[in-house]
Amino acid sequence: MVSYWSRYYRWxxxxxxxxxxxxxxxxxxxxxxxxxxxxxxxxxxxxxxDADGGSS
Numbered sequence: 882m883v884s885y886w887s888r889y890y891r892w893x894x895x896x897x898x899x900x901x902x903x904x905x906x907x908x909x910x911x912x913x914x915x916x917x918x919x920x921x922x923x924x925x926x927x928x929x930x931d932a933d934g935g936s937s
Contacts, residue, residue, distance in 0.1 A: 882906055883925055898929035 886900045894900040907928055914921040 896929060897926045903928045 882902050883897055886894065886897055886902060890900055890902075897903055903925070906925060910921045910923070
């Protein structure tokens with residue numbers, strides 16, 4: 882997903898953490914962690930928090 886963002890969306894979303902696909906990836910990571918009973922490894926930059934404390 883990072884390479885897709887880099888190719889097509891990097892100019893609109895300057896950091897990967899602000900790209901909407903990053904939030905989707907976080908949701909998949911959380912679901913996988915819950916199913917596995919262990920934290921899923923992070924290999925992508927974390928999402929960037931909004932001013933209200935939520936992720937973008």
